[in-house]
Amino acid sequence: LVDLMGYTHGARDGLLAMKPGRVQIGFKGYMSTTGGDFLSHLVSDAVSVSPELAVFYSEKQQQLGMLFSSSTHAINHPEMLSPSLIPRKDAGLPEEVFIFACFNTLYKVTPTLFLAWLKILRNVPKSVLWLLEEPADAKTNLCNFARERGVDCTRLIFTKKVPLEKHLQVKANADLFLDTPMYNAHSTAADALWAGVPVLTLAREKMAARVGASLALSLHMPELIMRNMEEYVSAAILLAKRRKKLRELREKLLQMRTHEKVKTFNVSGWMTSFERSLRMSLDLQSLSLHSHFHIIAK
Template structure:
């Protein structure tokens, strides 16, 4: 009975059934295990821990229970205890799941080499262990090891499993095929456990209550882009809530968000069902998810349907594939009308670029050297640099004189790989400068010295592209088929620079070469363009929210 309820998603009823069954058979291992697993899925980590520990006292050799207890401890942040449990489990039963979980725990502690070791052992044990394969793919992609990246990408393509392993975020950044993106997103969203609570929704308030939810209310791109919107909201018409979890970096950014909203609510200590109940009690009208399928998301909150209108916005450039997400905020470039069929959400279009911009910094570039080279720049993360694009960059350098390329790469092994590849391709490595991270004002000042930014594909720059434009640096992009590969095209169009959007690598490289040869043809960036008008953007966003509320 309990298992049937669990399969139907009725987890609280299943938990109650298993608990009653234990009153009759207190040492029934199957019932104890199912109860612990149900509590884990409900997000009741202390209860799950207690139940699984009780089971292991009865049978210390139950490796499945030990593995799941390790997962509970890892989710609670007790990483050393989790590792010890996984290691003990592996001695008794070296399953692929336990090996993978040990690797994942090492990864959470920043011990990447050990993480990769155990991911590989998991794949050796089970060559079709989707999550371990995905983790290896991500590791090699981040390090620009393109041979290994291709190997694991092909394995991912060959998998035909109910659990794709590959996260929706990995998929949208690996492939610009929107149909594939939709399939993967649906699988993950459909796998979310949630309570089918029947919440009551209010009809209307004097002010529309809008709740933004993210772990990014800190020194992070989400806040960099959204802060001025939060400040610009019409507080006479809208009551703004910020639901925050994750690290409190005590930065000025977090402080400014707290000052900008009406209510800043930390939900770290609450489970997803508890948070959903709180949101409903607060009578939030429109609940806005700023995470989607990115790391540390809490889509489980949205799965419980705590608000009458739920929106996918800004943080995730793709569909959630979720029945419980009503709308996605976009523009007609990132989601052309013909592409709406690849989104489970209804598309609500803003008139210009879907994303806000961070325009608060005045840029003071350092003095220029009189005889400097023409500077190409790419400040995107290394995972976005694919082999075909890097070859295109090297080809551009080969075809131009007195040009250099700045790339933001902090990791020495990645620098070494790119340097070796550059030599092999016949380009002097001295023409590439590896840039380190800086605080945003210093970063923008440095960036303003570049002549032309080169975008990545299939994952475009998002904040990176807008930062380049705000620093006065035009950006060449290549438009793809999915949302993530069309973000720069949206920003460039709003900035009045559609001539910098290309359709293939040849036209991309040809345009870069032409502009390097004729710097006088570089189009100026108009900082008065609609892209940088945050107040108008906020009014458009509010009109969209008002429309959603009216259409509910």
């Protein structure tokens, strides 16, 4: 029994507590430990839940090589394999500026992070920060916060969600995606990466705050992972000012996203590892050992 909910809205933890499945594992929907005894394993990888942090989880780890989850972008959005974007003008975006972007819901943005973003904007004069207007009330709050700290609100661009069939062609206009360290972009980061937009991330201790690092390493791009906020700010400023370095980063990303050894967007290759891990889990259960050992499926 694979649980996709954890403690999120609509979860059925009472049902899980009755243990109707021979083996019960947690996957993807809830990026943390449940703290309970009703899941024997949590699907992860060696980055999202590193060995030294696994002791803090009530579940044993069911780790899948370089990345705990794959994305279906190669199947659903093949149009992004060739240069394909909706021009900035048609997307309502300014044309002659550097666009920093973050398409996460705004509850992931802390005051400390927003101050860092404002510092980046101040150090890159011809730049804007592109955000989703979600929730709508946040727009007013963030504009006031920026204005009080000397950054004009015209440098914050808020847009509503774009229809799914063309959202990647719009997002491809961003120059650099700035991840949210407290709770990383997950599927949103995969969107940006498949669109050819580098995602600058910062890894912390919780699983939800390490997914950006997992994605970067799965693409063999450790240069996208920062160790602290100072590095994060400096790297964003550097990439905005040194366009050649950013172009090289984008070119590497475009190559790695379809590389035969990369499973980030290779659902078939990832599924082979996932199915192997499920069989290993059943083998452990048949020996009454499923709650005692981690599983590593390459």
